[in-house]
Amino acid sequence: MKNEVVDGIEITDHLRRLSPEQVREEILSGLLDSPRSLPSKYFYDQKGSRLFEDITKLDEYYLTDTEKGIMRRTMPLVVGELSDADVIELGSGDCSKISILLESIPEESRSTIRYVPVDVSRAAIVKSAVKLRERFPRVRIQGLVANFHHRIEEVPDGHRKLFCFFGSTIGNLGQAESESFLAGLSEVMRPADRLLLGLDMVKEVGVLESAYNDSKGITAAFNRNILDVVNRLVQTDFRPREFDHSAFFNSEVNRIEMHLVPRRNSTVHSPYLQSPLEISSGETIHTENSYKYTPDSIESFCKKCRLNVENIFMDEREWFSLVELAAD
Ligand SMILES: C[S@@+](CC[C@H](N)C(=O)[O-])C[C@H]1O[C@@H](n2cnc3c(N)ncnc32)[C@H](O)[C@@H]1O
Incomplete structure (x- = not known):
């Protein structure tokens, strides 16, 4: 602290007490999961907070x-x-x-x-x-x-x-x-x-989905920025520009889901992974839910x-x- x-x-800064191992565990366990996901709190580095302010x-x-x-x-x-x-x-x-x-x-x-x-x-x-x-x-x-x-x-x-x-x-x-x-x-x-x-x-649904698919592409940039944060924290080599932003309303559970969709099969390395992540173009990384x-x-x-x-x-x-x- x-x-x-x-x-x-x-x-008072409590986060400095979080060990790098805990951060790596949180991020990598989601990436290795099926379906793949990332905790949405990792959107908010300095750039992510600024992009969110732009979204608002x-x-x-x-x-x-x-x-x-x-x-x-x-x-x-x-x-x-x-x-x-x-x-x-x-x-x-x-x-x-x-x-x-x-x-x-x-x-x-x-x-x-x-x-x-x-x-x-x-x-x-x-x-x-x-x-x-x-x-x-x-x-x-x-x-x-x-x-x-x-x-x-x-x-x-x-x-x-x-x-x-x-x-x-x-x-x-x-x-x-x-x-x-x-x-x-x-x-x-x-x-x-x-x-x-x-x-x-x-x-x-049109109103809900437009809010997360803005015409200026700021929400897409916000979504992709999480991969830059992950690259820094767990030394992965994600190429954020090779992922598309996807946001849609899931009416079964009343939530907007945000995903990152790889344009082609991609291989991602990290010194903290035993073997590289093979993410196929049919998969997504689920980055956020927003319940309504x-x-x-x-x-x-x-x-x-x-x-x-x-x-x-x-x-x-x-x-x-x-x-x-x-x-x-
Ligand atoms: C959707 S934004 C809302 C910001 C603001 N309250 C508003 O109404 O516009 C979420 C905010 O919560 C922060 N946040 C997300 N997950 C958090 C967590 N687990 N603990 C503390 N803050 C978190 C983010 O940094 C961001 O500022």
Whole structure:
């Protein structure tokens, strides 16, 4: 664990404690699996975080603007009275959504708020914390570079907590994984604590698929970038440009799936593999899921996670939900 101060902002880096062996095991086990896969958290090196920020500005990627619209309308109701509290944002990314939330807290209460962004991307935390400090000088910021799966118990203790998990990032976890993750969060939540959970809704397939197949090819670049990250971490010799981006809605399980599809049979080497990977052109590497929800599935999902639905805020088209939850 490494503590440092960047421009007056405290950053605690837990990821430096992850051994290279653990990282290699996570990546190579997915590549050797059938079907092949990679953990989506490896999208987010510095370039991946920047590409994701670009995705959020695309016309086709309705998720970000829709969630922000809901926040502008509802945050004054949700946090207008908040004081002496820790605002903990999981998978924080850039600072644009939390800015809407902090703006809704009256100026005089902001000095009683501590903001804790938690993300695997150190670059994203530093960049957003520096911007937020300029905009909200009274708010104390304490960044946590960490895997949110492992570090919930390490968030600073003491005050009332408002957990924020925006962007439908929960939808990137497998179903069992998301349930056990949120059930774990519910266990550490006290009665006054709340969770704001952003969930993307099932909608017309054309709208869903366009959001992950943008016309500028930025999502494709984001998807391929994971192979550059893998090349660096496990010294493979993937040639990302020889893989096509594929994203489609799987209506059986209500999720967008993102894959990388080799254009021809390819052989991939790594000093950490006993024999080269032979990936045939008929195979794909599954890089991400993005689960979509319905009003009924939100209720049953939250119940399984031992969370009580306090409020569901939606946009007019009912494309996105921001759910306010308390521990059961
Ligand atoms: C889909 S983006 C959402 C970003 C932002 N919250 C938003 O709503 O636009 C997912 C974010 O979660 C981070 N992330 C992904 N997996 C993570 C993990 N296991 N632990 C911590 N952060 C993670 C990524 O670095 C990225 O910033």
